[in-house]
Amino acid sequence: MVGGIDPTPSDAIPGVLTCLLDARDAGAEDVAWREFVGTYSPLLLQVARSTATTRDAAMDTYTFVLEQLREQKCRRLRAYAARDGARFSTWLLVVAKRLCVDFHRRRYGRPQGTTEAQPHDSTSVERSARRRLVDLTAEAIDPDTIADAEALGPEAELRLGQLRRALAIALERVEPADRLLLAMRFEDQRSAAEIARALRFPTQFHVYRRLSKLLEELRAALESRGVDGPAP
């Protein structure tokens, strides 16, 4: 993928981080910590606000993030390893965002239906699969008008199973980057703009173009296996 969210690697190893991690005594660490907080508070507040619905909740989250970053002699910050072309601020955003999620889980519990073991219920998976089939064949069919497997006769059920297998095989042969693109568009139903930003496409039009080409390839792959439409 190409593009540029933030191409300037000017903060690969920021001085304030070096000072903090190299502090020789508690006093020096306190001073360095204040400097670090002063430098990165806008970033950390930005992340805290993005996960909270009120100012109070945002400040609680922010406080939790600071505590976690400082605990055990800044254990989390010490885990940072600079990479060519990567920015410390992006890494800190990732760490802070994950800490914010931890905080909300501790305070409010894990949202129902989004556990890691079962991220989607079977109905949503079924609907996604049907939606994908419809999208892949680019036919103007309402997904809800496609009959559920339970309601089909044995022959149609068999045909639906074949469709799914053919689709799964075709998807397995797609490059990971393209599978990711398909997943974001058709499973997560992300907008082209969101996809462009996350996958570093220059514009959303590049997303559409790539999707169009991919669907064409998948359609051809399905047709070569005797699948010529979404209907079972």
Added chain:
Amino acid sequence: MSETDDPHLKDDVLAAYLDGALSATERRIAEDHLAGCALCRDELVDISKLVADRARVRRWPRLAGSFAAVAAAAIAFAVVGPWRAARGPSTAPGDRMRESTFVDGASRRAVAVVSPAEGDIVTPRTLRFAWRSVAPNATYLLKLADDTSSVRWKIDTADTTVALPDSVQLERGRSYNWWVDALTGDGHAASTGVRRFRTAP
């Protein structure tokens, strides 16, 4: 999420992916995981938005001070405004709009006033406060105080125009001070400074 036994993308891998700093092999592995992991995809989208927002913020004057500066911005909503109102507008309106220092020296943006103009004589029934937006996601706190510094009305809003409600009765021929403090989603604060108008006799 960042422990070693975690099956999801590690902090540095996700960050480097967002920065386009992974090797081809690493990127392929990351994308393979992302294609099959809805949780990591959600994170990717959320954090890419934060990164993009942050890139936009960098074009603005930075709030380079400590957390105290940000906290002080919030405190200023409740404390500094009335205090300044108590002092009364002692400098020219232009000076107030040029105010640029904020707590410990970090830059502070001004909120430009549209109406009422400084020193205007207004009719309460038609009084409408209006100012320029400082950011798409900014929220504003407008306070109106009389000449004894008693706050007569305040409102929290995301709009940039507010009409005085009928429930707020202003006396004729009296001076009033008002100000708007803005807080953007990225922690920047801004203010109109204290403005003054007078009601028609």
